[in-house]
Amino acid sequence: DIQMTQSPSSLSASVGDRVTITCQASQDIKIYLNWYQQKPGKAPKLLIYDASNLKVGVPSRFSGSGSGTEFTFTISSLQPEDIATYYCQQYDNLPPQGTFGQGTRLDIK
Amino acid sequence: EVQLVESGGGLVQPGGALRLSCAASGFTFSSYEMNWVRQAQGKGLEWVSFISGSGSVIHYADSVKGRFTISRDNAKNSLFLQMNSLRAEDTAIYYCTRDWNDHWGQGTLVLVSS
Numbered sequence: 001d002i003q004m005t006q007s008p009s010s011l012s013a014s015v016g017d018r019v020t021i022t023c024q025a026s027q028d029i030k031i032y033l034n035w036y037q038q039k040p041g042k043a044p045k046l047l048i049y050d051a052s053n054l055k056v057g058v059p060s061r062f063s064g065s066g067s068g069t070e071f072t073f074t075i076s077s078l079q080p081e082d083i084a085t086y087y088c089q090q091y092d093n094l095p096p097q098g099t100f101g102q103g104t105r106l107d108i109k
Numbered sequence: 110e111v112q113l114v115e116s117g118g119g120l121v122q123p124g125g126a127l128r129l130s131c132a133a134s135g136f137t138f139s140s141y142e143m144n145w146v147r148q149a150q151g152k153g154l155e156w157v158s159f160i161s162g163s164g165s166v167i168h169y170a171d172s173v174k175g176r177f178t179i180s181r182d183n184a185k186n187s188l189f190l191q192m193n194s195l196r197a198e199d200t201a202i203y204y205c206t207r208d209w210n211d212h213w214g215q216g217t218l219v220l221v222s223s
Binding site for chain 1: 142144146161170210211212213215216
């Protein structure tokens with residue numbers, strides 16, 4: 001099975017900072033990677049699909065990049081409403097499975 | 110508007126069974142793969158099971174294989190998760206998701222405890 005290693009596990013940053021989270025896959029997953037945001041008590045929301053595509057309606061300060069085994073999620077200018085836990089997830093269809101990273105808890109410094 | 114509404118969660122004793130349901134609306138249900146994802150309190154997300162649009166392809170996480178069964182009724186726009194031989198470690202919020210999680214339900218809580 002494919003394993004996902006996400007780092008850091010937690011992060012404190014100031015409003016306006018650039019924030020970066022990384023995810024490493026244990027084998028080549030091409031671009032089959034999503035990024036999610038989860039606020040306390042809420043269901044997760046998809047932000048980025050296929051490694052770098054922004055879901056419609058998601059602010060442009062969020063972005064994703066990478067392919068193969070190394071992926072990056074970036075918030076270009078942190079806003080107070082971005083306080084949440086962020087997860088990466090690889091998805092594969094042979095066989096269908098979807099492994100999540102451990103999550104990154106982001107808060108305001 | 111895409112809507113996914115889970116139901117069927119509750120308190121069950123270890124070794125017991127529950128059947129979760131997910132009512133889908135706002136899209137052509139039969140055209141989409143569906144998944145179940147769970148989250149124990151204070152923990153991360155765990156993918157549980159996948160089913161193709163026709164129901165012909167099904168896959169499970171190793172942690173639930175042999176105990177859980179995913180199914181769907183495309184005529185009723187519904188997704189199901191039959192959970193048998195439940196264990197304390199199955200305690201979690203269970204989410205129904207469309208495709209590879211582009212939409213999520215609000216979740217239903219399963220508590221396995223004596």
